[in-house]
Amino acid sequence: MHRPPSGPGRTTARRSPTRSATTRRPATTRPPTARRDSRRPGHGTVRRPREAVPRYWFADRLLAVLTGRRPVHSMLSHTVGEAYEQLVRLAPADEPFLPPGREPAVRHCDEYAPRDGVVEAFARISSGDRVHALAFRLERGPDLRWRCAAVEADGRHRERAEP
Template sequence: MPPHELFAERLLAVLSGHRPVHWMLGQTVGEAYEQLVRLAPGTPLRARGARPVVRTCRGFQPCAGVVEASASIAAGEQVRALAFRLEQGADLRWRCAAVEIGGERIPAGA
């Protein structure tokens, strides 16, 4: 499975309330973990009665070791956009560096 598809599923699990935010420790760098801490309490990708699923996920590699991805998340009739950036470390592991939902990026320190 490509890294952006794997991370789309991981982020969805956290943002839908099915996994705790600390599940992403070690899988994030920079501000991404704090963004998840601020986003997760509102569980923005949860819908009543319907478990959200990744409908589509696309990745673009602007340079080596970086993937910018977008995913379409469906929960019942509700569809939301999820965008995120992955960076590959010196250990060759991919980590999430930024997260946005539906165009609403959570600024640092907010």
């Protein structure tokens, strides 16, 4: 047995499958799905992790060498020219780059690009209530890898001892 529709505004005609402008979807308790349309920006700006930026990567590695947390030879394939010898002279033999205290950290690092493939970078290193400076030059090789070409720490650029 078939019952006729009841209630105000009900008819026996079937509705079309398209929705009208006044038709509303039922409320859902599920969170919206992830955005799949890549043509427009999403909810926020995607930031590169600090380690993906060459100047920060080198600043962190150079600081680890200068504080004795990493051996100097860990930078051998990441340096060119005099930079490795500069690191050997600056790295702690007896006297660490920073005095004992809180763990030193790279607080900020910025760069200046004098020409394509060359970056002159500087970093502010904090250790306790003191701030130190680290400056270095990066050069991009023919293999498109960045390498450190010069290092200076707290204005100390130790010259090679003349024999």
